[in-house]
Amino acid sequence: MVETNYDLIVIGAGNAALCSAISAREKGARVLVLERGPENKRGGNSFFTDGAIRFAYNSLEDIRKVIPELTDKQAELIVMPQYGQDDYLGDLMRVTGGKSDPDLANQLVSKSYETIAWMSNHGVKFELNYDNQSFQKEGKWHFWGGLPVKTDNKGVGLMKQLFARAVELGIDVWYESRAVSLVTENDQISGVVVEQPNQTVTVTASAVVLACGSFEANKKMRNQYIGEEWEQAIVRGTEFNTGDGITMALEIGAQKYGQWDGCHSIGTDYNAPKVGDFTKPGDIFKKHSYPYSIMLNKEGFRFVDEGADFRNYTYAKYGREVLKQPDKVAYQIYDARVRPMLRKEYNLEEATVYEADTVEALVEKLPVDKEQFLKTIQEYNDSVQEGSYNPSEKDGKGTEGITPPKSNWALRIEQGPFYAFPVTCGITFSFGGLHVNKAGEVLNAEGAPIAGLFAAGEMIGGIFYDNYPGGSGLMSGSVFGKLAGLSAAGYVFEKRKAVINY
Secondary structure: OOOOEEEEEEEOOOHHHHHHHHHHHHOOOOEEEEOOOOHHHOOHHHHHOOOEOOOOEOOHHHHHHHOOOOOHHHHOOEEOOOEOHHHHHHHHHHHOOOOOOHHHHHHHHHOHHHHHHHHHHOOOOEEEOHHHHEEEEOOEEEEOOOOOEEEOOHHHHHHHHHHHHHHHOOOEEEOOOEEEEEEEEOOEEEEEEEEEOOEEEEEEEEEEEEOOOOOOOOHHHHHHHOOHHHHHOEEOOOOOOOOHHHHHHHHOOEOEEOOOOOEEEEEEEOOOOOOOOOOOOOOOOEOOOHHHOEEEEOOOOEOOOOOOOOHHHOHHHHHHHHHOOHHHOEEEEEOOOOHHHOOHHHHOOOOOOEEEOOHHHHHHOOOOOHHHHHHHHHHHHHHEOOOOOOOOOOOOOOEOOOOOOOOOOOOOOOOOOEEEEEEEEEEEEEOOEEOEOOOOEEEEOOOOEEEEEEEOHHHEOOOOEOEOOOOHHHHHHHHHHHHHHHHHHHHHHHHHHHHHHO
């Protein structure tokens, strides 16, 4: 007989959801996880990440506590700038224009390191992000950008480790089980209606954690809330994040919160799959070395300051700038000097690239306004100022006399061969979500908690606006996932105690 009565139901099966389930199970709650997709498509957007996760730390020694395999000999060759809570909070507030909800922002930052340590204790393995967040100089690895750590084997490894831990703890997981509505009794959560391939069942529970992502895979909602042009955006992650959890919560009186017309979007390979391909995980289609490029649209014009900041602080907003361009396409241009510095994804067989020995021959291969393309490159080359080029810091080596400028990492494009990587816009998650307090409780229109309803991950509105510091989404999922699970378990046992004492 299938069990249909639990203390807690977690809707979703990504990083935030499993952190919720594990933290609640730690406290003794009987937990059911509902995954809308089949087992071979489990893991939500977390499965597709490259695993980079941003947290506050005081020194390399803090990092070594969660990467105990790092030897003393290896540590001697590492230069690791401090990235404390003030640094993290400052970056978050800076890139969101000060709009991030202070309570949620402080909770994310202040709980980040302890959550990483907690994940490590539950079997999640971390490693240094040498490839994408450091440069070798004088025999040492210099890390930069506040993002030196990633999960072992990217999002694939993260989800494998979390699922393994969930099984060890006796957490039930149902696949191909789509939650379609929340059941309430006396204004309190009492269960969930679940659609399965051959039946619809109602599962009773005292509490629910919503952790099934935002609405980025729902064309209708993207059109309605973000804009009609977003119907054409590539969905970088799971096809199952269609806003189900948000819709269910709103139906019982939850309050919308955050930037509903905003989203996390990036420049991704022009020929990437239209939705995330679970057979090719690991965020392999992104193209994030653009700070060292110049980026032109098909009409031959630049449209952003590619070197405005480290990619960690611009990539989540530059995708929408690509979407605004004719035919939703842009071309990242590099020469032979820069090509060896590009991230690993540029070397994969899935990468779309044009190559030629001269700029003129390269442009001939592209479906662009060739005259204007060459003119823009020449104007850029003429504007590059002298200075020391240093990709591990904002070097100030920029341009003068062109709009938009390139503020850092400006090198003339003059040494063949030359390369063009076409990119379009890929949406990761929407910034609009539910109003949740710092304990993970979902709030109603009056700002009061809905009894028994909690949320975590991409469903939380109010943290990110227009942009975000790289690696913060995964960290937010972990922090608020753990908190929501703890809060939900506490609620369940307090409710049970009240019934016993009645």
